[in-house]
Amino acid sequence: MKNKGSQAMFLTLCFSLKKVFKDCEVYGFSNKYDSPEKYSLKLLPYDDYTRIVLNKRLSMVPFLVPLLTNLAGIWKKTDKWKGKIPELEKALREADAIFDASGYTLGSGWPKGGGELLLQTIRLAKRHNKKIILMPQSFGPFDWEGDNTAFLESVKKELAYCTKIYAREKEGYECLLSLGLTNVELSSDMVIREDLFPTASDIYASPSMASEVEYPAPGSVGFIINENVFRIGDSDAVFGLYAKLLDRLTDNGEKIYVLNTSTADTHLVEKVLNMMRDRSKVSIINGEYSSPELIDIIGRFKYVVASRYHSVVFAYRGAVPAIILGWASKYQDLAEHFQQQDYVFDIRELGVDQLLKQVDHMADNHEDESEKIKKCLERVQATSVIEDAIDALNLKA
Secondary structure, eight states: OOSHHHHHHHHHHHHHHHHHSTTOOOEEEESSOSOGGGBSSEEEEOSHHHHHHHHTTGGGSTTHHHHHHHHHHHHHTOOTTTTHHHHHHHHHHHOSOEEEOOOOOSSTTSOHHHHHHHHHHHHHHHHTTOOEEEEEEOOOOOOOSSOOHHHHHHHHHHHHHSSEEEESSHHHHHHHHHTTOSSEEEOOOHHHHOSOOOOHHHHBSSGGGSOOOOOOOTTOEEEEOOHHHHHHSOHHHHHHHHHHHHHHHHHTTOOEEEEOOOGGGHHHHHHHHHTSSOGGGEEEEOOOOOHHHHHHHHTTSSEEEEOSHHHHHHHHHTTOOEEEEEOSHHHHHHHHTTTOGGGEEETTSOOHHHHHHHHHHHHHHHHHHHHHHHHHHHHHTTSOHHHHHHHHHTOOO
16 A cells, blocks of 8 residues: 555455445455555555464464564554454455455566565465455566576466466566466556546545645646666666756756655655756655545646656556656556557666657657557456456356
């Protein structure tokens, strides 16, 4: 719930399930969230502590869990786990199915321990004799250093249990097929494939919980950076590139708003702005906005320059074109769904002249690109991946 891309995936799943099954209860097993009481959703902590308790079956030892929970709460100075283990176990026992929308961890861009978290979830489903669907997310590549034979055998064994696995990118799809899996299907991102998405008022327990939203002026350009591009690319070169982009946009007469979607990016935004010729020409929108609020904000730009994956997803939902600075295949695959691949640039291979040329091209052609995205959106949303998953599970209303 703290990462707005992850939040958007959960909200899409939750409200789409409720659309099909009017009276169903959806429990969100969430790794990170603040103040769950502010949401109208049922959220339970599925984190480092509760994973250990559930996977080690510690509740089978009388009185052990209350003692451990009390000690863990004192250590971390929180009561968020109090009484939650029984709720988690009850939800698992009574579940009709488990839908995993965790996003990505199973690939060599992350340590094997990250992938192991997904495998733990599958084992939990298996132990409770529940069907599990892996909703559209990233997989692969599977080329960690060293001998991966044993780990990949474990991956294949656990993934084979899933009723269905939706791979979000072609690379991930091919990686899963290479393991000999037959339960894999290629699907675009769930947030953009489903036409249903809640408003901010739908997700809060009270209207007063919603943020006071700051909107951009009509006809402005959004600029969204991502701390990860500084880690993946050459940091100094990335700073310089962002500053050049902002200078070019201001030279073109654009009104620019930097939309700061993550507190982790705040210090980076300030450094980039200080490298501009005239930072006074750029406004900043800050705020701890929910994903419905971010979709609303981004939908008001005429186009965006973005490096966060789900900020591009949010843009395309509103038929807003994007110039994308990324590094993984997920950016290219996403853009291809909307015939926007000419606007994707790899942060590791900076072609500054070509990028600036496309910035100028977008300024002149954003309305045409928006119409192109609208037509593609109709095709992408013609079928529902969630309804397909429900059919695979053979769930009846």
